[in-house]
Amino acid sequence: MHRFVVVGGGAGGLELATRLGDRYARKKSNGVPRAQVTLVDRYPTHIWKPLLHEVAAGSMDPFTQELEYAAQARWHGFEFQQGELTALDRAAKRITLGRVLDDDGAELLPKRALEYDTLVIAIGSTTHFFGVKGAPEYSIALDTVQQAERFRKRLIAACMRAEHQAHEPVESNPGTHASTEPRIQVAIVGGGATGVELSAELRNTAQVLSAYGLHKLDPRHDVGIVLIEAGPRILPALQERVSTATAELLQKLGVKLMVGETVAEVAPGLVRTASGKTVRADLTVWAAGIKAPPVLSQLDGLPVNRLGQLQVRRTLQTEIDDNVFALGDCAACSWPGNERNVPPRAQAAHQQASFLLRAFGNMLESRPLPEFTYRDFGSLVSLGHFSAVGNLMGGVIGGNMLIEGLFARFMYMSLYRLHIAALHGYARMVLDTFAHWLRRTTLPRVKLH
Incomplete structure (x- = not known):
């Protein structure tokens, strides 16, 4: 054999x-x-x-x-x-x-x-830290389930600590009024697909945690999300119009975008950029590149x-x-x-x-091997339950079209379902989809423990 x-x-x-x-x-x-x-x-x-x-x-x-x-x-x-x-x-x-x-x-x-x-x-x-000082030690990558679970648990712990801490003004700069500063701030380094999708999901998580009473913080004001990108725009690998549409949606969700800022150092509780800016960060996620x-x-x-x-x-x-x-x-x-x-x-x-x-x-069969040709069907970026955005290309529509909203969200979800079909066949994929829907009807929208 x-x-x-x-x-x-x-x-x-x-x-x-x-x-x-x-x-x-x-x-x-x-x-x-x-x-x-x-x-x-x-x-x-x-x-x-x-x-x-x-x-x-x-x-x-x-x-x-x-x-x-x-x-x-x-x-x-x-x-x-x-x-x-x-x-x-x-x-x-x-x-x-x-x-x-x-x-x-x-x-x-x-x-x-x-x-x-x-x-x-x-x-x-695997994650590429680009030799940035402190990045491997003080930021969390998202290469494995274990790393993702570690971040989730630390986020919930940070919310619980913030709720029960003394109600004293939280200031990052002298003279800054407490009401303008979030009690918890997450810094995401890297404006690619992972960083963008995580920032939107975290905004949804903050809202759900508040709704379930896990913390009484204002999900929009008290949980800050900062997305830091070294290039001139987020989603640099995608078309500019996709990037622009995504940036507008993130800003509506209250995500702060810092483009053109290269991270020079990650330290406990903060991120420093090459331009001299300091970003407070209770949690730092590194999604800046792969190798x-x-x-x-x-x-x-x-x-x-x-x-x-x-x-x-x-x-x-x-x-x-x-x-x-x-x-x-x-x-x-x-x-x-x-x-x-x-x-x-x-x-x-x-x-x-x-x-x-x-x-x-x-x-x-002792026949010659063919040559591989990649077909780009476009890219999709999920913004959680809020929206999705992307572009369809080539074999899908015969051209190039920007899509967003419910249709883009449906297309994004279909990608995972196609992966399940490749592993189990379409019949089991349909059953898995139905079972997943049933589980979601009896479980909270966010894992709470």
Whole structure:
């Protein structure tokens, strides 16, 4: 049997392993499966990463949305191995997985080696702090469910402390009247999609927490949200009209925008910019950029670009090894007709997973591999329950159209449902949607503990 090993259980990696398992590991020829498929991830569960800002704001309970890799493997005919990729031996076609420890530091699984015939690396990206002093220590990134939950708990704790503290004036600058200063202030560094979506979700969270009596602070006046962006506008990767529309909506929600401000230092309780401004911050979220995981530059000589991504050809094969593929955020794939590479988006990872499923079919039949072509269907940004904004492009409408409001919100929600359909099929996706709706009718809009 051909041995496929997929490292990384994100949107692209999990979809690929699931569909490979369905097509080649479950169907048998002469009583034997055509391939053995193994998925590797350092965590035991999967959650769609674009939802982490909702987990951080408390508007989504991650434990109702997580998918157990072991269960998915059982349902779709592949094998799951928990562990972190630490080394690659291309000559022996073998990867090494590090030890897995429990919460107390005891060993659950030892260091192991897995052999492959075809290796797919899809380990995504991690937060880029750009060497800013204090940023790793005093800000919270949103790479994992654990980080998002940490922020949510700290936010609720800050609200409770602010409610019960002595009602003394809160001033950040001498001469500033207390009524103009929020009792709690959240600073979000980075005006990309994550930062923008989190700022809107936090405004909704403040309102819900107040409605449920968890704190008696004024959700608009006493909970301040500051969004800091180094570029001249928020959402720099999207079209300017999308950025402008989003900025107007955020300002209506009471989110303070600071554009053209590069963060120079993060310290306890404050953020300093390169222009000399100081922003009070009871909580700081770092959403200013991403980079490839450092392990990619240590994988047996596989070439990486300046961002640490694996250099791949149009077939998604790495430049020096035909048996090693890469997809998603960790892959630097050219985008013909554009100056930049394929962008690090969930839709790109989904398209690449679908492409590799077809390509591997060719490979097993000893036919030439096709070349990947990215199709940009546009971008959508959720502003929580308030609105959504984005642009549809190309294959969706045959042009380029700005959308916002209820239609944009519906399109945004559909993205996650399509991911669920890719993992479970459309019938189970419909049932999951209905079950999710039933849960929401008996639960508060924000997780309160």
